[in-house]
Amino acid sequence: MSSWRFGFGALAVVAAGAALPHLVSNSYVFYAGFITLQYVIVATAWNILGGYAGYVNFGAGAFVGLGIYSAVFLFKAIAAPLWLQVLGAAAAGGLLGLGMGYLTLRIQGVFFSIATLALTIVLNTIVVNWSFIGGARGATVLAPAPVWFPSIVSYVFFATLVLAVITVAVARWIERSWVWRGLAALRANEQAAECCGTPTLKLKLFAATVSGALIATAGAPYPYYASYVEPGSAFGLTIALNALAMPLIGGTRSWIGPVIGALLLSSIEQAATVTIPTEVNLLIVGLVLIGFVVAAPDGLLGLFARRQNQGARA
Amino acid sequence: MLELASNAVVTGLLLGGIYAVASLGLTIAFGLLQVPNVAHPTFVVLGAYCAYFGNLVGLDPVLAGALFAPAFYAAGMLFYEAYFICFERRGRGDTLQSFTFFFGVALVLEVVLILAVGVDLRSVGAGYIGKSLTLGAVTMPYRLIIPFVIGSTVGAGMWAFLTRTHTGLAIRAVAHDDRALRIVALDPARIKRHAFGIAMMTAAFAGAALIVLNPVDPFIGGEYIGRTFAIVVLAGMGSVPGTLVAGAIIGLMESLVVTFVGASWAPGVSFTVLLATLAVRPSGIFGIAR
Numbered sequence: 001m002s003s004w005r006f007g008f009g010a011l012a013v014v015a016a017g018a019a020l021p022h023l024v025s026n027s028y029v030f031y032a033g034f035i036t037l038q039y040v041i042v043a044t045a046w047n048i049l050g051g052y053a054g055y056v057n058f059g060a061g062a063f064v065g066l067g068i069y070s071a072v073f074l075f076k077a078i079a080a081p082l083w084l085q086v087l088g089a090a091a092a093g094g095l096l097g098l099g100m101g102y103l104t105l106r107i108q109g110v111f112f113s114i115a116t117l118a119l120t121i122v123l124n125t126i127v128v129n130w131s132f133i134g135g136a137r138g139a140t141v142l143a144p145a146p147v148w149f150p151s152i153v154s155y156v157f158f159a160t161l162v163l164a165v166i167t168v169a170v171a172r173w174i175e176r177s178w179v180w181r182g183l184a185a186l187r188a189n190e191q192a193a194e195c196c197g198t199p200t201l202k203l204k205l206f207a208a209t210v211s212g213a214l215i216a217t218a219g220a221p222y223p224y225y226a227s228y229v230e231p232g233s234a235f236g237l238t239i240a241l242n243a244l245a246m247p248l249i250g251g252t253r254s255w256i257g258p259v260i261g262a263l264l265l266s267s268i269e270q271a272a273t274v275t276i277p278t279e280v281n282l283l284i285v286g287l288v289l290i291g292f293v294v295a296a297p298d299g300l301l302g303l304f305a306r307r308q309n310q311g312a313r314a
Numbered sequence: 315m316l317e318l319a320s321n322a323v324v325t326g327l328l329l330g331g332i333y334a335v336a337s338l339g340l341t342i343a344f345g346l347l348q349v350p351n352v353a354h355p356t357f358v359v360l361g362a363y364c365a366y367f368g369n370l371v372g373l374d375p376v377l378a379g380a381l382f383a384p385a386f387y388a389a390g391m392l393f394y395e396a397y398f399i400c401f402e403r404r405g406r407g408d409t410l411q412s413f414t415f416f417f418g419v420a421l422v423l424e425v426v427l428i429l430a431v432g433v434d435l436r437s438v439g440a441g442y443i444g445k446s447l448t449l450g451a452v453t454m455p456y457r458l459i460i461p462f463v464i465g466s467t468v469g470a471g472m473w474a475f476l477t478r479t480h481t482g483l484a485i486r487a488v489a490h491d492d493r494a495l496r497i498v499a500l501d502p503a504r505i506k507r508h509a510f511g512i513a514m515m516t517a518a519f520a521g522a523a524l525i526v527l528n529p530v531d532p533f534i535g536g537e538y539i540g541r542t543f544a545i546v547v548l549a550g551m552g553s554v555p556g557t558l559v560a561g562a563i564i565g566l567m568e569s570l571v572v573t574f575v576g577a578s579w580a581p582g583v584s585f586t587v588l589l590a591t592l593a594v595r596p597s598g599i600f601g602i603a604r
Binding site: 050058110113119121122126286293 | 350352400408409410411413414415417418419421422425426428429536537539540543544547576578579581582584585586588589592593596
């Protein structure tokens, strides 16, 4: 796909998203659409570090929670508008990614993953003890009525759609730049890449920062969406699991993989929440994740490419 | 004040013994074999439920833990075999994939526990629970002493096993260089499988210790992920005495934070220690600088 076509496609998606609230009155579309778009952001952004560089971040839930609470903080402190909340969340997420990366990525990659495992609990602890942003009781965020959109949900939906398009564009840009080649080199063999003059540490820190910032933006619109936020749901396990499962099921080698994984898995999950309990849902996602990791490590994209290869040979 | 402080210190040190036994399996699996088994804390919780069900039919929880240990050993061998077939045999294991595999296993196990036993807190009954031992100004409840004794016994036994027996030596050798083992006609995969089984066996004892200490629910594994990895890294990868010392350090710090700062800050302790260790001395207390 050429960059022109991608650009026109992205513009068309944004325009359709802006028009949709005036055409569709059923608000469930926007509630469900928000969740799906949130996952498109999280999965695509996670993949910048996890897929391109091969460093697993188990703390996507922590980054989303950080985004949520950055937005709550800015709203409470200066009644910031949504775009400022998003920027604040991106700054906080980027700093957290950079800081974690700086402390752990200099050594072995496993330590980064381990540190992110514990990250959720730590951020949860801080939020529970910080009464200004609601503490353990939670915080209520009443959004002002949006100007152009008929309801707050459709406004949040549109904002998240724009963020998702930006995230996918960033991932696609990285994939076409020298950054991706550097990350691919260090994923294949870090020492060899370093010896060839690839600035591995800088690249890893760059990927960790961009990935962290973008994942955090996925959380920023949530307080407006839910109007009530509490630590238990903000730092849930579901996001951490889905952030991992969606790119791996879609395919980690290209920006389209996480998008496919997010759209597919999130739609299935939304349909499933109506019919089966959350635990069973988590169980199924977990089993599918294990199945893909064991049998199809390159995800649906990999399976598809393999079939095409076989077809070409036959 | 002095009484409060001395009680906090003793409680912390006793807690440390429990944290150490919960981390021992990771010391072997992650520290020695470099298998990032993030599911280990969840297996410890499974061990706690085994002790709980043993207790339901009238067994002492610690005895129940010991009875389940062979089953855990067998399960560990099978688990390693599955991991080996899926990942290691294909050559250099991709960290992303093996990490995700164990994360998925931990999640599935946790959800299965939730579905099987529910989300309520479960506790065990035994003659010593609820009683305590008073020595001067210090009061020690038996529900802390018994798990501490389990922890130090299993820890000491593990250390003796790894340093004094041929198998223990082979396990440490396989951690060092598994190609060299093949030269002396030992099968590294077999030894790793054995070691992984032993690592899993400690989860049965750790689970018994855990449920004697406090009531347990399926979510408690999440708290232990940060704690156990912090202990393994602080100890110096693969060091058993280091694990005991690091367990004591983390237990002590958590107990002091609970007493003097507030219980709601305690979950942050182990993470802070982990990051500080990685930043200042990544090889840990007893580790060899690499």
